[in-house]
Amino acid sequence: AGRWSLDGMTALVTGGTRGIGNAVVEELAALGATVYTCSRKESELNDCLKKWEGLGYRVSGSVSDLSVREQREDLIQKVSSTFCGKLNILINNVGSNIRKHTIDYSEEDYSFIMNTNFESAFHISQLAHPLLKASGKGSIVFISSVAGVVAIGSGTIYAATKAALNQITKNLACEWAKDNIRVNSVSPWYIKTSLVDQLLENQNFIEGVLSRTPLNRVGEPEEVSSLVAFLCLPSASYITAQIISVDGGMTVNGFY
Ligand code: NDP
Numbered sequence: 001a002g003r004w005s006l007d008g009m010t011a012l013v014t015g016g017t018r019g020i021g022n023a024v025v026e027e028l029a030a031l032g033a034t035v036y037t038c039s040r041k042e043s044e045l046n047d048c049l050k051k052w053e054g055l056g057y058r059v060s061g062s063v064s065d066l067s068v069r070e071q072r073e074d075l076i077q078k079v080s081s082t083f084c085g086k087l088n089i090l091i092n093n094v095g096s097n098i099r100k101h102t103i104d105y106s107e108e109d110y111s112f113i114m115n116t117n118f119e120s121a122f123h124i125s126q127l128a129h130p131l132l133k134a135s136g137k138g139s140i141v142f143i144s145s146v147a148g149v150v151a152i153g154s155g156t157i158y159a160a161t162k163a164a165l166n167q168i169t170k171n172l173a174c175e176w177a178k179d180n181i182r183v184n185s186v187s188p189w190y191i192k193t194s195l196v197d198q199l200l201e202n203q204n205f206i207e208g209v210l211s212r213t214p215l216n217r218v219g220e221p222e223e224v225s226s227l228v229a230f231l232c233l234p235s236a237s238y239i240t241a242q243i244i245s246v247d248g249g250m251t252v253n254g255f256y
Contacts, residue, residue: 003235007032010135011089011232012079014066014124016059017044019193020143021093023221027229029057033089036079037061066094066120067112076127087131089232092121092165093143097158097195110157117161122168129176138181139232142169143224146189146247162187166243173241182240184231189247190218214249 148162
């Protein structure tokens with residue numbers, strides 16, 4: 001395979017049925033990777049798998065709720081048997097949010113956001129490590145957020161989970177470099193997906209977002225998946241431990 005191809009590589013993308021994960025599945029598959037994905041809704045997953053088959057992409061998948069430990073173990077079992085114990089690419093994309101003022105968060109809110117965003121990605125990385133190592137050439141990308149880089153009004157628990165992902169990016173990159181596994185993080189600002197659809201319909205909200213965004217617009221999922229794919233290519237072989245924002249310029253200049 002060439003420097004700009006993922007031919008012969010295998011990938012796991014968590015949460016591939018909508019939004020950023022969906023764009024990442026298609027980008028990796030178009031570059032030649034064989035992809036495995038998952039989500040909680042069976043019919044939506046089957047629709048996606050059918051669509052991808054029609055496009056000639058090599059994608060398989062199964063239903064799992066990655067906020068649940070046993071389902072994470074089960075997922076990695078399936079990935080391991082599908083790809084004969086080897087995996088080149090792990091994209092930790094699953095994430096969700098509950099927006100509240102800090103003092104309004106319940107115990108359940110806390111567990112839900114922590115499990116879905118941080119513990120799931122941490123545990124999937126632990127479980128996938130032997131497979132990534134066995135492939136001889138591994139790459140992990142965490143889908144974090146600019147909320148884990150600067151303070152935005154997205155809710156403190158969400159922000160903490162994303163900052164934690166940005167930190168373990170550095171730790172895992174150092175710890176697993178000897179296994180030839182690179183680890184990077186991609187941190188988007190507002191991207192048009194089902195996660196933020198309703199928020200972006202609010203005129204006041206969108207004006208506030210655009211006033212902080214030099215490019216004066218929100219992003220598209222494909223504008224994130226292109227960077228994610230690049231980080232997995234042989235061309236990116238010297239890039240590890242980095243946190244890269246895809247944010248229309250927002251993070252360098254909150255008031256430009
Ligand atoms: P969406 O909600 O549009 O898509 C999320 C995908 O993940 C869906 O396929 C969903 O399917 C799946 N998913 C969600 N929870 C679980 C779960 N517990 N187990 C398995 N699958 C799950 O979100 P986005 O594409 O917007 O977000 C993707 C990532 O990008 C998240 O980590 C988010 O924090 C991050 N991000 C998004 C930004 C944005 O503006 N959109 C900005 C910055 C970061 P299903 O519901 O069927 O399970």
